[in-house]
Amino acid sequence: MVLGAIVAVEIEDLLSSVIAVGAVGLALSMGFLILKAPDLAIVQLVVEILCIIILIRATIKKDLSIIKNGRWFFNTFSTLLFIFCFLVFAYFALKELPSFGEPIMRVAKEYIRQGLSKTGATNIVSSIILDFRGYDTLGEATVLFTAVIGVLAIMRKVGRINEK
Amino acid sequence: MxxxxxxxxxxxxxxxxxLRKRNIIKIxxxxGIIEYAINLLFVLTSYRMNSRAPVLDKGVVITNMVDPLPHALVLTxxxxxxAVTALIVAIAIRLYEKYGTFDITKIRKLRG
Known part of the structure; x- marks a missing residue:
């Protein structure tokens, strides 16, 4: 996955880059499957395909000139500085994380114990997102519809009076 | 680790x-890659060794199960x-129609 990401970032042709990031997403889906999260794997697969379609729609049929990177030294230096700052913070955060394979299940224990009797859903994930945390899902739907309205407002063709 | x-x-x-690239599509x-990394981090923290997916089954006593709460958050x-990717790409297409380029250093003129 990391290799695919590097390829996606560094390749010159935009269409190949989009396809490489699609490979990264599919690898992530497989990773979810290995990490025992089948719901996430399915959703990631569908979302990845939609993402690829959107990105290809953006990149295709454009005369793509290769963009040169000006001021190579300054840009790289500042970027590496930011990444170094991030790594310093991440080092302190990594010490606080639970070790791999032993999650903290303080809240989830209650959900697992009472999920079937309270909601009647055998899938604990769906019982959480639809019952215990229904407001989350409401907010998610709100964000989705806001994004759809935004895309329609940006992409519309009619109603531009001041256009030449 | x-x-x-x-x-x-x-x-x-x-x-x-x-931070480094100057092409809008690359940005x-x-x-998207950052988003993948964050999702992966959440799922990694919820993994438990030798465990089952968080789906109950009839007649099976659940002893150990992966943490289902981060799965729900990541699903959201x-x-x-x-949605965010679609919105950004829409803005990028609009910019391309207006300026004819994806280079962020050439998009300077602020005309309405």
């Missing part, structure tokens, strides 16, 4: 892509990520 380090490396690649791709996050 090595899993967290690899996830961190993925995040750093995305961050580098966002969108970098944001994936869908929101799709």
């Amino acid at each position: 090595i899993e967290y380090i690899l996830c961190l490396a993925l995040f750093c690649i995305g961050l580098y892509c966002v 969108v791709i970098g944001l 996050n994936i869908v929101i990520g799709l």
